[in-house]
Amino acid sequence: MTLDTKSFAEVVNTILAKYENDAAMLVGILQDIQSELNYLPRECLVMVSEGLDIPLSRVYSVSTFFKAFSLKPRGRHSLHVCMGTACHVRGAEKVLDKLQTELCLCAGETSPDMKFTLETVNCVGACALGPVVVVDGEYAGQVTTDKVKSILEGCK
Amino acid sequence: MDIEEKTLKRLNSPQELEALRQELQRASSAKSKTITICCGTGCLAYGGAKVAQGFKDEIKARGLENEIEVKTTGCHGFCERGPLVVIRPENVLYQRVKPTDIGEIVDTVKDGNIVDRLLYTIPGTKTKVAHEHDVPFYKKQMRLVFGANGYIDPTSIEDYIGCGGYTALAKTLYSMTPDEVISEVKKSGLRGRGGGGFATGAKWQSTQEAHGDTKYVICNCDEGDPGAFMDRSLMEGNPHAILEGMVIAAFAVGAHEGYIYIRNEYPVAVKHAERAIAQAEAMGLLGRNILGSGFDFTVKINRGGGAFVCGESTALMASLEGRVGEPRAKYIHTSERGLWDQPTVLNNVETLANVPLIINKGSQWYSGIGTANSKGTKIFSLVGKVNNTGLIEVPMGITLREIIYDIGGGIPKNKKFKAIQTGGPSGGCLPESRLDMPVDFDELTRAGSMMGSGAMIVMDEDNCMVDIARYFLSFLEGESCGKCVPCREGLKRMRQILDRIISGRGEDGDIELLEDLSETLTWGALCGLGSGAANPIMSTLRYFRDEYESHIREKRCPAGVCKPLITYNIVEANCPNCTLCIKACPAGAITGRGKKVPVVLDQSKCTKCGACFDVCRLNAVEVR
Ligand SMILES: Cc1cc2nc3c(=O)[nH]c(=O)nc-3n(C[C@H](O)[C@H](O)[C@H](O)COP(=O)(O)O)c2cc1C
Ligand code: SF4
Ligand code: SF4
Ligand code: SF4
Ligand code: FES
Ligand code: FES
Secondary structure (H helix, E strand, O other), rough: OOOOOOOOHHHHHHHHHHHOOOOHHHHHHHHHHHHHEEEEEOOHHHHHHHHHHHOOHHHHHHHOOOOOOOOOOOOOEEEEEEEOHHHHHHOOHHHHHHHHHHHOOOOOOEOOOOEEEEEEEEHHHHHHOOOOEEOEEEEEEOHHHHHHHHHHHHOO | OOOOHHOOOOOOHHHHHHHHHHHHHHHHHHHHHHEEOOOOOHHHHOOOHHHHHHHHHHHHHHOOOOOEEEEEOOOOHHHOOOEEEEOOOEEEEEOOHHEEEEEEEEHHHHHHHOOOHOOEEOOOOEEOOOOOHHOHHOOOOOOOOOHHHHHHOOOOOOHHHHOOHHHHHHHHHOOOOOOHHHHHHHHHEEEOOOOOOOOOOHHHHHHHHOOOOEEEEEEOOOOOOOOOHHHHHHHHOHHHHHHHHHHHHHHHHHHOEEEEEEEOHHHHHHHHHHHHHHHHOOOOOEEEHHHHHHOOEEEEEEEEEEHHHHHHHHHHHHHOOOOOOOOOOOOOOOOOOOHOOOOOOEEEEHHHHHHHHHHOOEEEOOOOOOOOOEOEEEEEEEEEEOOEEEEEEOOOOOOOHHHHHOOOOOOOOOOOOEEEHHHHHEEEEHHHHHHOOOOHHHHHOOOOOOOOOOOEEEEEEOOOOHHHHHHHHHHHHHHHOOOHHHHHHHHHHHHHHHHOOOOOOOOOHHHHHHHHHHHHHHHOOHHHHHHHOHHHHHHHHHHHHHHHHHHHHHHOOOOOOOOEEEEEEEOHHOOOEEEEEEOOOOOEEEEEOOOOOOOOOOOOOOOOOHHHHHHHHOOOOOOO
C-alpha cells in the first residue's frame, strides 16, 4: 500500500494498534512506520509520541540514535554500500567512490529527482562476497568499480 | 499464525515427541534421495532462488515427487562457491549451479552418476572432488553446531525434530533439575561465543540465585561486528536449535519470558525466528505447559536498530525497553538486575545453539573437544583475501595456518599473506609469525587480539595496516554512544592523528601519543566498545610498527593504499595501449598515443580512484 491510498494517521494508528500502544516497542513501531513510508515524517513522530504517551523528545532521541532511521524522504531506489571490514579490505572504498562519482551524490544523500538514495552500512552479513552493495534489498556480491555502471542501469 | 501452524499437533509428553520423530524418519526414508539447495544470503546473491525453484519445477514435471525430495536450506558455509547443491545421502556437492544445469543433475540423481563439470576443482590442479566431506574446505572442520544447517529446511519444525531436535529439551524437563542443567553446562566448559568468553554455566547460576519475581532470557542476535555472519546464518538456517537452547536456559534459571534481539538488517533471520516460535508454540515445545511438563516459557522478537553498541548487554537491554541504546556502568551485573531491573541471562546465538548438544551428548563428551580452557568448537567467518571465504566450524586449538591455508585454500592471486584480523573492532591484527599459534580464547588474547564473535579477516600485501587501524577507529568513532569522555574524545583524537599520518603529515611522537591515548581508553572507558577500541591500534603497532614509521618518516605507504601518499603510474614496458584504462578513467587523466605505444597518465588530473589499476589486465599500472 502506498501513500496515495493511506494517510499518515492511518499508517501510524494501524501500527500502534498492532503493538497495543506499548511504549516498550518504540523501536519496532518506528521500524514498521519507516518500512511503510520509507522515512519517518515529523507528523508521524508526533502521533507516535501522543499515541504512546511519551515525550516527543524521547521519540526523537531514539529515531536519531539509530542509523537505520531516516527523517528525510528517501529515493525510489536504495543503494547500501557495505563498509564492513571484510568489504573494506577488498576495496569497498573504491566502489563507494565510483558510485558517488556516477551519481553525483555523497553517501547519505538522495538525488534531486528522488530516484536514488546512497547510503553506507557497516556489514550486511554477506561478508564472504565482499565488496557487497545492496540494491533495493537484493545483494550484489564481489562488486568492482567496473560493475557499478551495470548496477545503476539495472535500476529502472 | 499460518494455516500450516494450525495443523501442527500438540505434543504432551516426551513419548509423543519420540513417536513423532520415528514417524518422520520413516516418512523421509521412503524417499530415496534429497536434493538440498542452499538458500542462504550468499547463495541467494548468486541466484540460488532461481535454482531452487527450478529444481522444484523439474521434479514435479517429471513426476518424481515421491522419490526425490527437494529441500531449501540455510547457509552451508562455503558461500564463495554458491549456489551450492548437495545430493544426499551420498553428499555429492555441486557448486556454482545455474538454472540451466538442473535437467542434467536430475538425470543423474536416480542412477547415481555425477555431473563432473559442476564439481569443485582444487585450484591450480585438475583434481575434482565429488563429495562434500572430501572438499578441502570442509575436511578439517568439525561441524557440530553448524552442520545441521546443510540438512534441514529452517521453516520446517518437522525437519528439526526428525534429526533429533528437542530431545535435549525433553531430557531437561523430565529427567534433570535446574541445578543439574547448570552443573552440566559448567562441567562442559562452555564459554560465551558473543565476545567476552564468559563461562556460561557460571552466568546462569548467578541469575538462578538472584532475587527477582520475574527473570528473563535474552538471545543476542545483534551481530554488529563487521565481518561476522555466523549468528545470522544460524538464526536463518536453524532457528529451532536456538529456541531449544533458550528454553533449556530458562528452565535452568527459572525464567518464563524471553526475547530474541535481532538486528533489523537481517529480515530472513527475523522471519525464520518468527516462524519457528509459532511452530514450537503450536506443538507445545514453547509457551504454556511445555511438553506437558508444567513449565512455561514464551519468546518474543525484538528488532534492533542497527547500532553496534546495542550488542553490549546493558545497551541491548535499554533498547529492548524502548530507550536509547546507551550502556550503563555494570557495578551491578545484568544477571542480577537486567531487563526491567530483573535478573536476566543474555547469551549469544552460537552459545545457545551449543546447549542442546551438551545436554544430549553430555559434558564429558563436550569437554573432550578443544583446549584446556576453551572447549568445543567455534564458528568463524573466514573472509577477506583468502581463496575459500565462508563460515567454518573448527575445534578450538586448531592453528591459524590450518584455517587460512588448509581450509581457506591460501591467498588469492599468488599474493603474500600479511595479517589476519580477529575479534572484530576490539580485536587485533596478527602477523605471519603467529600463524602456528593454536586458536582459543586465551591464546588470542595473549597474542594481543581476541576471539570476539569470530570474524577472521585475512589481509594480503596490498592492505595497509595503518589504514586498517584507522578504519576501526573511524568505525568505532561513528558507533560510540558518546556518553563518556574517554571514548567520545579519545577516539576522535586518535582518528585525527591517524588521518594526519595517512595524509603524510605525521610527526615524530605521534606513535607515542597513540600509545598514551590507547591506555587512557583501555582503562577509562565505560563499556567494552571504548575499552577494546585501542586493541587494533596496539596490535598493529606491536607487529607492524615499521609501516607506521614509513608513513611518518618517509611519507610513504608501503602497501600502496593511502591516497595522499601514492601515485598511479604506467609501466611502459607492459602497456600495448589496449585502451581499457582510458575508458575507465573518470578524470580523463589517461591519453593514448597510438597503436602499440604506451599510454600516458597525467598526474595533475588523476584523482587516484584506482579504476585504471583495477581494469588493467597486463600489470601495466602500478602504485607507488
Ligand atoms: C560494543 C559491544 C558490542 C557487542 N556486540 C555483540 C553482538 O553483536 N552479539 C553478541 O552476542 N554479543 C555482543 N557483545 C557481547 C555482549 O555484551 C555479551 O557479552 C554477550 O552477548 C553475552 O553472551 P555470551 O556469554 O553467550 O557470549 C558486544 C559487546 C560490546 C562491548
Ligand atoms: S565507552 Fe563509548 S560506547 Fe561505551 S558507554 Fe562510553 S561512550 Fe558509550
Ligand atoms: S587512478 Fe583513476 S583518475 Fe587516476 S589515472 Fe587511474 S583511473 Fe584515472
Ligand atoms: S589498461 Fe593497462 S595495458 Fe591497457 S592501455 Fe591501460 S595501462 Fe596499458
Ligand atoms: S563486511 Fe561487508 S557484508 Fe560483512
Ligand atoms: S549462503 Fe550458501 S553456503 Fe553460505
